[in-house]
Amino acid sequence: MIPKVVLDANTLQLITALGTVVIAFAALALSVLQFKASRTHNKLSVRPLLVLDANYDPTVRGFGLSVSNKGIGPAVILDFRILVDGKDETASASHPWAAALKKLDLNYTFIQHFSLSSDTAISPRETLPLITADRDQIKDDMVHHMKNRLPRIGIVISYASVYGDHFTVRHAGNSELLSDKEWTRV
Secondary structure, rough: OOOOOOOOOOHHHHHHHHHHHHHHHHHHHHHHHHHHHHHHHHHOOOOOEEEEEEEEEOOOOOEEEEEOOOOOEEEEEEEEEEOOOOOOOOOOOHHHHHHHHHHOOOOOOEEEEEOOOOOOOOOOOEEEEEEEEEEHHHHHHHHHHHHHHHHHHHEEEEOOOOOOEEEEEEEOOOOOOOHHOOOOOO
């Protein structure tokens, strides 16, 4: 036979109060987890994804280097660097593109170049040229010269999402473009 336990009113009230406290803490913990999951979702739903596209064959349409935002949210530019043979031209020159092109003996007037300043925003699905040339002005004897020198240019762009998450995309110059898996998160 099981002995019968008789609880007085105070003990029952204490058990009820403790049960209520446990349920309240469980509800609080679930609310915190839901908040974190919601914030993570919101951050991912506006994440920018900058992609550099290089075509250094001056005989084809689309010659040059451009940056596109393939993500869902705007990319706020924090830093833009131009490298030649791995050396940062941005820090040492007031006009880094001009210095880089001169160093490569590519200071042709028909090559247009564009820099990204800090706090520039690139909208989703927006593409901005970084370096382009009027294909009609490229003479046949320039093609080999340009094909050999332009790939020596490297680009480093640091940018942030609207939530302040920082990312960096790099174009390595002589090597292939880095994939999104090779991005670094700053």
